Amino acid sequence: MRVAFGPFIFDSNIGTLLRDQVPITVGHRGLTLLAALTARPGQILTKAELMDAAWPGVAVEEGNLTVQIAILRKALGPADNGGEWIATVPRVGYRFTATVEPVASASCRPIPPSGKPxxxxxxxxxxxxxxxxxxxxxxxxxxxxxxxxxxxxxxxxxxxxxxxxxxxxxxxxxxxxxxxxxxxxxxxxxxxxxxxxxxxxxxxxxxxxxxxxxxxxxxxxxxxxxxxxxxxxxxxxxxxxxxxxxxxxxRRKRPADWDAYDYYLQGRAHFHRYELDKSEPLFARCVELDSTFAQGHAFLAQALVGRFWYDNDPLTLQEAWGSARTALDLDRSDGVCHQSMGLVLTHMRQHSDAGLHFEQARSLNPLDVNIAGDYASWLNYGGRAETALNVLETALLRDPLPPIWFWEVKGSSLFLLGRYSEAVGSYQKAGDQFFIHAFLAASYAHLGETEKARAEVEEAFKRKHDLTVRLISGLPFADQAALGLFTSGFTKAGFPA
Missing domain, CATH: 3.40.50.10610 (ABC-type transport auxiliary lipoprotein component)
Known part of the structure; x- marks a missing residue:
């Protein structure tokens, strides 16, 4: 059943929750509870009914339900009227307060014909x-x-x-x-x-x-x-x-240790949800247990680059380079290892060498949407936004549901091409990080929408308090004209110098 309420679309069959077409991360039990509540909007569901839905055949304490409801409320945020989507009925249970309407099933664009099975x-x-x-x-x-x-x-x-x-x-x-x-x-x-x-x-x-x-x-x-x-x-x-x-x-070189692989899988699950702070220690534990596992080192390097966006510490970037170097030493035939080195070298402003690694990664894994996204980001930094956008659009034909960060890269391509309204639409799908709000602020500033720009500046400051134009403009652009578009946008939006 696929239903809509407020800005949300919820598909209980697929297990997806979208807010304004942006995926919202909710755990399995939270989705199960939401399915039960939205199936009977306006009605009171007892605690026993909800626990039977989320924990069928399992005896659990009532506190587990309370925790899951709290997590679900946090994911949904406040309702349109400022209240809650899920109301508590004291000593009885819970009630879904919004109007729920069925919507047509989602459809994906079929992959283009290639002559291959x-x-x-x-x-x-x-x-x-x-x-x-x-x-x-x-x-x-x-x-x-x-x-x-x-x-x-x-x-x-x-x-x-x-x-x-x-x-x-x-x-x-x-x-x-x-x-x-x-x-x-x-x-x-x-x-x-x-x-x-x-x-x-x-x-x-x-x-x-x-x-x-x-x-x-x-x-x-x-x-x-x-x-x-x-x-x-x-x-x-x-x-x-x-x-x-x-x-x-x-074939890819495999880890020798099962526990190492288990930590790697856990880390990768968080990484796909853009939870880099949770994925980094898991990848670190993976390579601690099996120092010969190339992809463990490669993903650790990518998680460290994510940390660098927040701490801006050169030592973090140096650590990422060490992990990417180790990954390549272990397996030069793996596209993800080259992708990781390309990503690190881009942020070290070694753009020419980064490009060589991205080309090798694309040669080894031509259909990998993650490699395509990082490659397009490198093209943006080099002032080749039109080429980047073509790479991204081709990848979207193969994968209509890319990772969430993909939309940030596409937004930047559109921004650099002066297509600011379209950039806003793409950035709005890209998550809730401080830099996304900064990019939105710059886009609105170039559109002359001052109030919206200032609102995004405030959202950015809520997530990182020490933002300045100089800090945000530390993006690793090789093309100064492209950097100038962002810098002028940040300044117009009202970020301090």
Whole structure:
């Protein structure tokens, strides 16, 4: 059921909550509670009813419900009338106060035809019963996507688009229609002590025919080889064993330690939600346990660059460079490792070398939307906003639901092209960081909308109190004309020098 209330659109089947088309991060139980409340707007739901919905068959204390309701209220913010979306009925339960209206199902632009067989890997179902282990099934799914993307004869849809079908009853014809893919991969994962059980199947989405299915019961330490095996078998079913044999010679180097990989998956789950402060210590623990895991070092470097945006400490950037350097020393054939070095070198203002790493990353992972986004950001800093926008638009054709930070990069491309109204629309989808509000302020200033610019300045100061034009203008631009557009916008908006 897909419903609208106030500025929100909530799809309980997919498990997504949008505010003005911007995704809002809410946990599984929070979404379950919201589904129960919006299904009966204006009615009182008892605490017992809500606990049965969120914790079916599990005895939990009432305090757990109170905590989840508080988290949900915080995510929703104040209602349009200044009150709360969820009202407390003392000693009884809760009531959803807003008017709820059904809306049409979301649709995605199908991926463009390429002449290659196209595949979407749907998020594997977590059968362990513990939602805290969701990152495990998500991470393994994502790694299978990455492995399949190495087969150049296949077109593999990106994670963000395929993951929209979480919590949704599988209808292969519907997925085929919405994503435009020919093949689907679905599966389940259950962790049992030091063993893991994975079932997977390949489906012809156009006909609904099951082409192949397999169940694996392995030790956790075998998970990396298993992911390779699953990807190779799927590829061989679609394009033949010769292509699978060719790709098997260039596989990503895997971590040697299961616990290290577990921390890596947890960190990556936070990273995708733009929770860089939570992801950094998890990536650090990952490489502490397995210093030979290249992608652990690569993602740690990216998280450290995120920290640098806040602390502006050269030592943070130097630490990020060390992590990116280690990642490349371990695996120069991995696109994410080159992406991380490109990102770090961009912020170190070594733009020429950064570009070489981004080109290598794109060559190794041509369909990776995250690499495309960072590459476009590098183009923006070099004054090539038109090219950056083309890169971003092409990536959006492959992945209509990119990571949230992607919209900040697109907003900056539009800003540098003088398309300030469009830049505002893109920035508004990009999250709630201080620099997003600063970019919005500069956009409104160039549009002559002074009051809106000042309001965004205030929002930026709430999130970082020491903002100045000089600090914000420390962005690593190689092109001074591009930097001047931002600097003049920050000044017009009212940031102190």
């Amino acid at each position: 196209s595949i979407a890997v749907l998020p594997f179902a977590n059968l362990g019963g513990d939602q805290d282990q969701q990152y495990l099934s998500d991470g393994i799914t994502e790694d299978i996507i990455t492995e399949l993307a190495r087969f150049r004869s296949l077109l593999v849809i990106a994670r963000n688009s395929s993951f929209q079908f979480r919590h949704r009853a599988l209808d292969s014809a519907e997925v085929h229609r919405e994503l435009g893919v020919r093949y689907l991969v679905e599966g389940t994962i259950r962790k049992l002590g030091d063993r893991i059980r994975i079932t997977t199947q390949l489906i012809d989405a156009a006909t609904g025919t099951h082409l192949w299915a397999q169940r694996y019961d392995r030790a956790l330490d075998d998970i990396f080889a298993l992911q390779d095996e699953v990807a190779a078998l799927i590829a061989s079913m679609v394009e033949g064993q010769a292509e699978a044999d060719s790709a098997s010679r260039s």
